[in-house]
Amino acid sequence: GENVEQHPSTLSVQEGDSAVIKCTYSDSASNYFPWYKQELGKGPQLIIDIRSNVGEKKDQRIAVTLNKTAKHFSLHITETQPEDSAVYFCAASMNSGYSTLTFGKGTMLLVSP
């Protein structure tokens, strides 16, 4: 089955800096890659996603890049703010009807004022 590795497990940055979280996946058939943000005491919430026919996607301060050949994808957050502090999860799936998401173990991002 699919295996998703996520690094780093914790990341501390100063407000205004950029943050990068990286994930690798094992199944070359995976073609859907979402990123979820989980705030303390809440359920995960989708922040951005990408399909394998696209190399990069951007939404304001958040961007995701995908390298299919190397089987890795990354989340980039620019101009970080204290409210970006949360746990971030990457995931991968085959994007078919019965497919399920395989999650990475998460990255705790702490943005200091």
Place this chain on the structure above:
Amino acid sequence: NAGVTQTPKFRILKIGQSMTLQCTQDMNHNYMYWYRQDPGMGLKLIYYSVGAGITDKGEVPNGYNVSRSTTEDFPLRLELAAPSQTSVYFCASRGSGQGLQKETQYFGPGTRLLVL
């Protein structure tokens, strides 16, 4: 829309007790999922359902059971609680069809379970 709701928010069980975690969604989604989240381990899929009457095992199904009699509800049953089932449980749902929007899983707020 309330989205995905879960009850209870928190529960303490004694070893060997049973309980049902409730999950309801009001988005008319076909797909529903149960995950458990342990510290530093991400989200592990327990069971999922692709529609009423259809369920299948995920990565960590042992010790759990599910049913899906309606589109809206997807309860998770623990028959003989064990300390290893201490975790936070999340229910999620998503729509069916094509497009990135249909791929989004919407999560409930979670149920924190402690087995002593």
